[in-house]
Amino acid sequence: MKKILALVGLVLAGSALGQEPGWTDPYVPPHVKRVGPPPVETRGDALKAQVEKKLRDQFDAADTAKSGTLTRSQALAAGFGYVAENFDAIDTRRAGVVRFDDLKRHLGL
Template sequence: MLTVVMAMSQAGAQTPATDPVAPAPAAVRSTPAYPEPYLPPALRKPLRDATTGPVLLRYQAMQKLKKRFDDADLDGSGTLTRDEARKAGLGFIDKNFEHIDTYQRGNVSFDDLKAYLMQRREEARSR
């Protein structure tokens, strides 16, 4: 029986041993089995970056406005007349058409609208 035990121990030495206590590979350890319920403030990640959040929201809002502007441009000219803005339900453009159309052309481009919105934002900040 002693020879059987010795033979088994030698056979085990030749094959790689799997240690149940050995650490798991990095890919497996990426999420802990039991996450800590509390992390100190220094280790917490912010939910969002405060500097890019408002910029991202303005970008998304501007993209939606651009889509509505393009959809309202029935003749495909890249500009809106007051009538096109009114028919599309773009009341803001309709009400402020004279201020947006600074060159008095009778139509406004999306760049004209953006310039007007930036001007209003600057005016609101200076108050």
């Protein structure tokens, strides 16, 4: 009987090993425990849309004049280093400003 109880204990302990640590521990504070399902990995068109939105938000934040274009100095001031460092390659029109479409074309989006 002791062997059966020991075996049951080992099986139960083994099944707990596959769980993430801390999820079932009652002493883990609630703010540390994950709420809801884990995040879903984004792929394909949804990932492209997320990247484009993040890039657009950064571009719009750097465009302090709200003109729809960025100068090299605006990009530098906003910490948008990639645009500032690659400004000449992005500004294929040689207009002295970069539009969001110019940036997308340069990045292949």
